[in-house]
Amino acid sequence: MSVLSGGPHTVAAAARRLGLARQSVQRVANELLANGLVASAPDPNDARAPLFELTASGHQLVTTLYERSEADRNQLIEQAHLTAEQLHAARTTIRALIDQFENRTSIPSAIRATESTPSTEASIGTT
Numbered sequence: 001m002s003v004l005s006g007g008p009h010t011v012a013a014a015a016r017r018l019g020l021a022r023q024s025v026q027r028v029a030n031e032l033l034a035n036g037l038v039a040s041a042p043d044p045n046d047a048r049a050p051l052f053e054l055t056a057s058g059h060q061l062v063t064t065l066y067e068r069s070e071a072d073r074n075q076l077i078e079q080a081h082l083t084a085e086q087l088h089a090a091r092t093t094i095r096a097l098i099d100q101f102e103n104r105t106s107i108p109s110a111i112r113a114t115e116s117t118p119s120t121e122a123s124i125g126t127t
Contacts, residue, residue: 001037001054005062008051010043037061 003014015025029052032038037058040050054062077087 001032001058001062001065004038004052004054004058008041008053010046010049010051012049014052032058 003009003017009017011026011029012022014029015022018025029038033040033052036055038052039055040052043049043051082090
């Protein structure tokens with residue numbers, strides 16, 4: 001639903017943005033439509049693919065979910081005794097690791113599999 005908070009999308013556009021199969025997004029869109037959380041309207045650019053947008057109830061639900069998520073996140077950060085600076089540093093570190101991992105996806109899988117041996121895991125403290 002959050003993908004629609006920025007405005008109407010076709011199922012295909014929402015699926016691309018979410019990185020999901022169009023069929024999976026279509027099933028969810030149908031359920032949201034049946035529950036009155038989204039409405040569909042003709043797409044002036046493609047009559048075959050309707051645009052889906054949040055209804056007032058859908059907007060209210062997204063707002064409620066964001067508020068709950070924010071409250072839960074703040075509580076976890078507080079319980080972990082993290083500062084905003086520490087959280088920012090962790091995000092930066094994780095993003096850098098993800099970028100490096102994604103750059104390694106061109107390595108053949110047989111080579112990657114040999115890189116994850118017990119001795120390698122022990123050296124990074126995961127065993």
